[in-house]
Amino acid sequence: MSTPPDLPSQVVTAIRSVVGSGPVALHEPSFNGNEWLYLKECLDSTFVSSVGKFVDRFEHDLVKFTGAKHAVAVVNGTAALHIALRLAGVHAGDEVLVPALTFIATTNAVTYCNATPHFMDSEIATLGMDAVKLRDYLISHTERRSGQCVNRITGRVIRALVPMHTFGHPADINGLLAIARDFNIVLVEDAAESLGSYYHGQHTGTFGLLGTLSFNGNKTITTGGGGAILTNDTELARHAKHLTTTAKLPHAWEFRHDQIGYNYRLPNLNAALGCAQLEQLPMKLSAKKALFLRYQIAFQELPGVRLVSEPVNCKGNYWLQTLLLDAEIANQRDPILRVTNDAGYMTRPAWTLMTELYPFKDCPQMDLTTAKSLEQRLINIPSSSHLVSQ
């Protein structure tokens, strides 16, 4: 297959045909519901901070939407993952399996536990961790000691496995759950990008012992900054709330804290925004799916360029619309990025692989052939839910 004569310009044309003339951001929030009403109600109540009815309601609404038994609202997705890992039993000196192709928060949270990230390859089908390759890797690189999965080379316990649902597309959960069970590793889902995404009919973030969400400004819904921990385990949920609120024991006036906790509360002000946004989530998800379908038509004639779609038996939230270039034209990625951004359409590549970043360059890793290839071939294109109405 030969590269089209001017692929970058054709990509611009395809994007423009869907979203109109630029400039168009990669992802912008929209506030078309009760945001205003709830923020005012919050302000009038004077409960803008660490407690308030919107925090309780937001957690309740998240439970209802995701089907998780419990949701604990926190200050952002990174904080959610930090606490989830701590509750999963990740200790100083442990290793945690994370994808090499992820946003840095996944990896940073591991280091906050004084544990070491151990980087895994991805698969083309889901953009997430490759469960087949991971199983082979664990068989050949680990051994059971006192019931625990131990890295043969480093001698460290591999405590947890953190798949991330890339751009909202569910990872191979069943394959990964089987590995977690067979190797006695705790599965914690980084569902920061996948609110509204379902694997075999069940919401992402509800399969692992704990799962985490993000409501950063660039996400499908936003609280300004915010996140949540999901779990079906009542005791873990209670512990998550305790740890994220400075581990203070309840008392009318006494200050007693029984553990080293964190100031990871979601302020009531931000939760108020979240409640209004969550009401509009079904509409936003429909709009994002519609945007995907329009892009699919626009890109269908472009050789070597494929729009990433939800994996089999999954429902994706299409958080970020994504182009996957054929391997033969990976060298077109940077020209496409330049020309589209110059034309006012914000696009960006996937994250630089974690193993390429200075802080993680000496961390253990498996062969990363697919992740490396994907990194060179993925491009996110404008994805805001409001683009379909243009």
Place this chain on the structure above:
Amino acid sequence: MSTPPDLPSQVVTAIRSVVGSGPVALHEPSFNGNEWLYLKECLDSTFVSSVGKFVDRFEHDLVKFTGAKHAVAVVNGTAALHIALRLAGVHAGDEVLVPALTFIATTNAVTYCNATPHFMDSEIATLGMDAVKLRDYLISHTERRSGQCVNRITGRVIRALVPMHTFGHPADINGLLAIARDFNIVLVEDAAESLGSYYHGQHTGTFGLLGTLSFNGNKTITTGGGGAILTNDTELARHAKHLTTTAKLPHAWEFRHDQIGYNYRLPNLNAALGCAQLEQLPMKLSAKKALFLRYQIAFQELPGVRLVSEPVNCKGNYWLQTLLLDAEIANQRDPILRVTNDAGYMTRPAWTLMTELYPFKDCPQMDLTTAKSLEQRLINIPSSSHLVSQ
């Protein structure tokens, strides 16, 4: 001196004479300025999250108000202190001198650096660290090794000194700065409680290498949840911004992070609230001082009960109005707490000493006679700035 026949009831009467009939909270925020306008402007801009003009403006306004050269807005006071300690060079295995009588955030931030808190005594005059006692302690318990102050018993480097301005009353800054200089220890000010408090005419939080503020819901002004790092060092300010925004290198589309950073940004939504609150700070400070003066009159006839006032040559923000019981009637603290709270006036004791909390029970400490005595004798009484208009 004998205890008055019914001191707790007399305290209720004194509080009621100032703030009217209850119930009255310990500290509530009030929103009487442009909060509403700025929140709406923020929402309409769609920039509610990690970047936006209110973050820049809030930082600018903090610089103007405090006289610090730089202010970096962050997600809360604990995060501010964590980053300030990291920038002060606190490493794993170091010790950090903190008051035993403080909120747990001061101590937790030390542990986030994998350092060990080392607990110091307080003085009656300021409720803050006792500089005279601290100097004697360091002379007898530490030695200089390669220029660094080393704890003779543990062999660990004492890297930083973190005075906290208790209830808004400035600590003995000059005494502590001299110690920092003489023993080569970095001074970081925990000014979470002292926005609007001045030591010898200079704003608290601007004396140390770095200082930190909090805008939690219970503080003099609030952003829902929020904090800031103050420093006069331009390079440290740049580094603080970098570390609190995931240490991402600037680029139009590339994701490269050169350090392990944090998601500690203050959302623009919260900064919008902060800008409006900061405009009202001078008025709130006047109201708090007026409330103090009224309480002073109300309590002047009560034997054994003294209202804590700003130290000599200081201007306090009177964040929390505070009663100090004479040592002879310390046993009246709990009856006063019970009777006042039962009467609808929220009061509370100082924090349980850090050394009494399970996570810190084995940490090094000096003799804590005064801190222990203060803990038994301090009572915070209703302090909201809006109480003076009642």
